[in-house]
Amino acid sequence: MSDQTALGAVGLFEKHRAELKASKRTMNLIMLAAFLVCLALSVYISQFYPERLANGIPRIFEYFGTIIPNLQWEVLFEGRTEDGRAVAGSITYWYTDFWTYVTLIWETILMAITATLIGTAVAFVLSFPAAANLAPNSWIYWISRRFLEICRGIPEILLALVFVFMIGIGPLAGVIAIAIHSAGALGKLFAEVNENASARPVEGITAVGGTWVQKMAYGVVPQVTPNFVSYALLRFEVNVRASSIIGFVGAGGIGQELNRVISFYSDDRVLAVLILVVLMVTLIDLLSERLRLGYIGRENFA
């Protein structure tokens, strides 16, 4: 008797399972077909064909050929001659504008720091009303959410163009553009961290008669600070990269010089700048990762 019921239960289960699988199969086939159509369309529109790619590859090396410096081993480490000229083929000759580059790289890093600080501050303030569980009312929630979306929705380079037009060429336009985009991107991340914060401390502060601001400052901020710091440092790394290209539209930093050497000379100076940019980005990434891991480690094991 019990065997029969068991078999009946298994049979019923198998039947349901087969039905479920069948209904899923139809859906999967439709999705697959839709995907293939989209893929075919995008290949056609972008003309992404293997032979075009194959034809293009040698040209990459052609370009590299034009920007590789013509270094000569015998004079590689020659300094400047008495009349202040660099010897062709030496590193000094290749990096004639070294100090200009370094100054601009320094400016790039400062731009990234300033933009990250401003962006983080705005994101911090807005992340509390933009968190569904903390917003004092749905109006404030809606407005702060949309505001952050607009901030991160507009690409930095577009913002930079607008600000260069408004306030003129120079790093200020770049800093404002990157700060606005950072505020939007970080604000969303911060708000999501806030939404995962435990409600218990917040309730504790409510129960002692705390205001909304006090609930945030005492109940939420201590919980979320390590995550905020970690995200802000990650954003700093992103912003270093952003501020090194934003100069292409005249918004300050090394990008301006990179744009100049590419459009005016397209010779070994391009590579000289590129090497410095890659070095800077790598160093900043390493440094920031060290900081981040160190801070998180200290916070978790304190």
Added chain:
Amino acid sequence: MLKLEKLTRRFGETAAVDNVTLDIPDGQMVGIIGRSGAGKSTLLRLLNRLTDPSDGQILFGDTDIAQLKGRALRQWRSDCAMIFQQFNLVGRLDVLTNVLTGRLFDLPGWRALAQVYTPQERAFAVQALDRLTMAHTALQRAETLSGGQQQRVAIARALAQEPKILLADEPIASLDPLNAKVVMDALRTINQQDGITVICNLHTLDTARDYCDRIIGMQAGRVVFDGTPAQLTHGMARDIYGAEADEALNEGATSTNLAARRPAEPAHALV
């Protein structure tokens, strides 16, 4: 005197607290018992307005607590401290700052934000901690403490509020029997020495019997018993707890009565 008049809270169709009318004189220690979902927590949370009532009045003197808003509401919460089952401390802040949050209502806004406290305020907080023998942990992070210690810090935070009423929502439900006893003893001492009204939700009956002047039994949102521990017969208690009676009346479960945990005394000794 705290007077509840036809206090009701509905969640959708169900009334979690249904037409409750009670008078609680100053300085009483009241235990509210009942099975899970009987409305004990909702009743307590209505009293400090963590939950808003659907109907009825909460009168303290001439003020209707149910109508308070903004600053007046925060002042009432500051006068009506609450202790939670899960302590609700800020784990990443140190113990002293947690206790000092009890003073938030009286603090000027900028000092609260910058966490600037006067030496007098710090001394007051340390004294509150010392009453619960927790002063030595003042500079530790709250999350490093055990459950029983955290609950004592939570009581110190409540004391820092200098409250008129102390609400305790299942204060010992997450604690082992020894810590449960320490916490209940502390609540009783505060009630007797400071004359603060204590209203305490309890799951186990023997704790309510041991510590409270008055027991209120709740069932499906209504008050079904209101009297002294002596008036609460075993049959009545079984009624209040229904299907959970065996668990709630078993003194070994989460009881503060350490002696009852000895295996020599079987559970049916109650009957």
